[in-house]
Amino acid sequence: MKTDVVGSRVLREDSWGKVFGQTKFPADVNLPNQLYGVVVRSPHPHARILSINSEEAMKLAGVAAVLTAKDVPHNSHGVLFRDQPVIADYVRMVGDPVAVVGAETMEIAREAAERIRVDYEILPPIFDPEEAMKPEVPSLHPELQPTNVLYHLPIRRGSLEEGWVKSDVVVEQVYKTPHVDHAFLQPEAVLAYLDERGHMVVQTATQYAHYDRGEIAHALGFRYSQVQVKTLAVGGAFGGREDISLQIIAALLALKTQRAVKMENTREESFYSHSKRHPMTMYYKTGAARDGKLVALQAKIIGDAGAYASWSVNVLRKSAVHATGPYAIPNVEIDSFAVFTNNPFTGAMRGFGAAQTVLAYESQMDLLAKKLGISPLEIRLRNCFQVGSITATGQELTSSVPLDQCLAKIAPYFRSEVETL
Amino acid sequence: MITIEFSVNDKTYVLEVDPRERLLDVLRNRLGLMGTKEGCGEGECGACTVILDGKTVNSCLILAGQVHNSVITTIEGVGNRQSPHxxxxxxxxxxxxxxxxxxxxxxxxxxxxxxxxxxxxxxxxxxxxxxxxxxxxxxxxxxxxxxxxxxxxxx
Missing domain, CATH: 1.10.150.120 ([2Fe-2S]-binding domain)
Structure with a gap:
């Protein structure tokens, strides 16, 4: 079939504006008489704010406002749970915003931010998710969960006991993955202002304009219809722009000062403020029979949610669902956990929880192949999903499962190298 | 403040600048040339690349005082919809x-x-x-x- 679209090349309409440098990203738009906002962020991972002294900052000519937690009408936001403060009075991670300055120039705003004195009561932080999940460790979000375990998904299939009996070889390993930052090339920026109707207009780069709209309305106490979010060009996102960054803070500053407000993160501020990929610790025990068939998998996956939930529930769900990889295993016990800590909060990032488990299940396959004396390719051919396979979650795959064909096609290219491993 | 004279996209400018001002800010904030982007502010990413006297440079690492008598090309000086480069x-x-x-x-x-x-x-x-x-x-x-x-x- 050939149509104007299918089977034809289509040039991206937006490319032209981008190659001429005409495309507007949020840092590229300004309004006359706008204020510049800068956020003061916590250097401590866990602390209570005792007091904030902004006198020295306000003395600086050109400073229009300093806002703190008490200035936020409804001080919470979050994609799944509103567990993240717009401006914190209780700090759960390094980088939590604790005050915001509005000033006539960016330079004045930055200098004023440095003059703000925050008195913290430093609390003991917890960085290790396995330590944090113990029942005796105080919850960082008692309003959500009595312990730091935000989420637990158990998946059971067949009988693990039977699986171990049938296993001729067993491989048991622990795998760990680190935090990863999206490092999208365009740092967060926003322009917020009240229009002639008194509606809040927020121009930004976001993956979630309609969601941002609800979050801004909630925090400011506006009706949904009184907030307009305009998505300008998005300079990369990869999941890192699914959560709110500066949108609410800029809108709040615009509301309090009745001025247009421009905010731009430096790269450093960007690193401190947006989500990260979940670090995961993955305990894997996999058994195979002498014929190379997988018969048992026990997996425990612990994901570090960091200070706030963001998409952790969905991410760890996906890790659990993908824990076997594309391989049929009849006896399975998978437990995945999302755990609060005082690390940077983690959320959406390319793969959304499916990327981390690859390290575990594919490494297990290589180690099992070695133990069985067959090639890494062979063990995959003998176990890969096919039409009719049942996954660990009980789903029967009824169509489009061409992994065996894919492996067969690439076999001639890498077999010789793999055989010599 | 110092006075600098330089050419951007074949146009000559004479500006009073703080010598500590970055070329990137001069281009974006003074001349309104928003095609030059800031990605990192420390010379790692190249989003702020401009051509300065025939060499590509990171404009976030060049100070205003350094471009006196220089010739600069930004993205706005390269092609247009009628005749793209x-x-x-x-x-x-x-x-x-x-x-x-x-x-x-x-x-x-x-x-x-x-x-x-x-x-x-x-x-x-x-x-x-x-x-x-x-x-x-x-x-x-x-x-x-x-x-x-x-x-x-x-x-």
Whole structure:
């Protein structure tokens, strides 16, 4: 079939504006008489704010406002749970915003931010998710969960006991993955202002304009219809722009000062403020029979949610669902956990929880192949999903499962190298 | 404050500047040339690339005082919709543009390479673009676009 679209090349309409440098990203738009906002962020991972002294900052000519937690009408936001403060009075991670300055120039705003004195009561932080999940460790979000375990998904299939009996070889390993930052090339920026109707207009780069709209309305106490979010060009996102960054803070500053407000993160501020990929610790025990068939998998996956939930529930769900990889295993016990800590909060990032488990299940396959004396390719051919396979979650795959064909096609290219491993 | 005189995209400017001001800020905030982007502010990403006296530089690392009597080309000085530069045409044709934030810097690095070396090898293209980061996984297409632009130039 050939149509104007299918089977034809289509040039991206937006490319032209981008190659001429005409495309507007949020840092590229300004309004006359706008204020510049800068956020003061916590250097401590866990602390209570005792007091904030902004006198020295306000003395600086050109400073229009300093806002703190008490200035936020409804001080919470979050994609799944509103567990993240717009401006914190209780700090759960390094980088939590604790005050915001509005000033006539960016330079004045930055200098004023440095003059703000925050008195913290430093609390003991917890960085290790396995330590944090113990029942005796105080919850960082008692309003959500009595312990730091935000989420637990158990998946059971067949009988693990039977699986171990049938296993001729067993491989048991622990795998760990680190935090990863999206490092999208365009740092967060926003322009917020009240229009002639008194509606809040927020121009930004976001993956979630309609969601941002609800979050801004909630925090400011506006009706949904009184907030307009305009998505300008998005300079990369990869999941890192699914959560709110500066949108609410800029809108709040615009509301309090009745001025247009421009905010731009430096790269450093960007690193401190947006989500990260979940670090995961993955305990894997996999058994195979002498014929190379997988018969048992026990997996425990612990994901570090960091200070706030963001998409952790969905991410760890996906890790659990993908824990076997594309391989049929009849006896399975998978437990995945999302755990609060005082690390940077983690959320959406390319793969959304499916990327981390690859390290575990594919490494297990290589180690099992070695133990069985067959090639890494062979063990995959003998176990890969096919039409009719049942996954660990009980789903029967009824169509489009061409992994065996894919492996067969690439076999001639890498077999010789793999055989010599 | 000091007075500097310099040319940007064939136009001469005389400006009073704080010598500590970055060229990037002069271009964006004083001249309104928003095609030059700030990605990192420390010379790592190349989004703020401009051509300064025939050399590509990170404008976030150049101070205003350094550009006195210099000739600068920004993305606004390269091609337009009526007559795009061969590099710009090739970027669109090959699909070497995704989010577009690195694109102005990439185009300038590629243009400057082809101005000096119209028939570069793959390695020379790679070296010329090595100061420009792309995060949308576009390097392969970007390199192909520069090659295409070079081939078009041969004809």
């Amino acid at each position: 061969p590099v710009q045409k090739a970027f669109v044709e090959v699909g070497a543009v995704q989010c577009g934030f690195c694109t102005p810097g990439m185009v300038l690095s590629a243009k400057n390479l082809l101005d000096k070396n119209p028939h570069p090898s793959d390695e020379e293209i790679g070296v010329a673009l090595s100061g420009n980061l792309c995060r949308c996984t576009g390097y392969d297409k970007i390199l192909r676009a520069v090659k295409l632009a070079a081939e078009e130039g041969k004809q």
